[in-house]
């Protein structure tokens with residue numbers, strides 16, 4: 001069995017630096033300059049699952065990202081991990097996209113690649129965190145999707161049994177390829193790139209597609225194609241003050257309890 005696997009990966013700001021992100025008071029946009037970026041953490045789990053499935057059967061893993069030219073860095077990292085092909089959907093016309101206007105180019109880009117059996121996404125990103133893009137891609141491609149996936153078993157060559165996390169348990173669903181799965185971190189432990197992988201990645205080419213290349217439907221991209229608008233952006237100013245009680249645990253706990261009593265918190 002040979003499978004065409006597509007993994008959607010997004011370049012996101014490194015959460016370690018979230019406290020350094022500020023808001024431009026005039027433009028009302030988020031200032032990300034100088035903030036290091038990484039592959040969205042759950043997308044690393046999606047890549048790992050794609051690679052594991054390819055190793056188990058055979059086939060091809062292609063990573064697709066939509067973003068500015070700098071997003072090629074996450075694709076280079078994915079190539080170093082062992083994927084076969086990388087595609088960056090990059091066009092000024094994509095700027096200002098909401099989730100639907102992100103899903104349209106991704107779905108069109110995936111269609112442009114030709115055959116696909118399995119599309120893997122992270123369940124959500126660490127920045128936007130809507131969890132909408134995966135299901136929207138699936139709807140646009142007319143294929144089923146399952147979110148919160150923490151385990152994939154193969155019933156036979158075309159049918160999968162996927163375990164999806166629920167608030168107080170899980171459900172098992174049988175789905176037939178082609179399907180889109182949005183994965184959570186419990187699904188696997190992502191590998192690290194090897195030296196050979198990093199060297200091999202420099203020889204692989206990243207394909208760039210613009211809006212015209214992928215025949216994306218008119219009026220579906222960028223700010224103009226976004227059915228939602230950001231009405232306001234503001235910084236949350238916390239009114240709460242922290243107080244650090246230092247010392248050995250036994251003594252610090254006693255003083256913490258005393259302080260909480262003084263404040264009538266307990």
Ligand SMILES: Cc1cc2nc3c(=O)[nH]c(=O)nc-3n(C[C@H](O)[C@H](O)[C@H](O)COP(=O)(O)OP(=O)(O)OC[C@H]3O[C@@H](n4cnc5c(N)ncnc54)[C@H](O)[C@@H]3O)c2cc1C
Nearest residue numbers: 008066096098099102121122124125128129130131132133
């Ligand atoms: C009105 C509006 C305007 C916006 N303008 C901008 C803007 O100008 N610039 C900007 O950077 N953001 C902008 N955004 C945010 C942008 O819409 C989101 O970053 C994007 O749609 C992804 O949403 P998310 O982070 O919630 O992804 P989620 O739905 O949480 O992501 C789930 C999974 O989908 C896949 N995925 C998501 N995004 C991508 C991607 N780009 N490439 C590949 N795979 C992906 C990944 O596998 C990811 O784990 C705007 C949002 C709105 C609502």
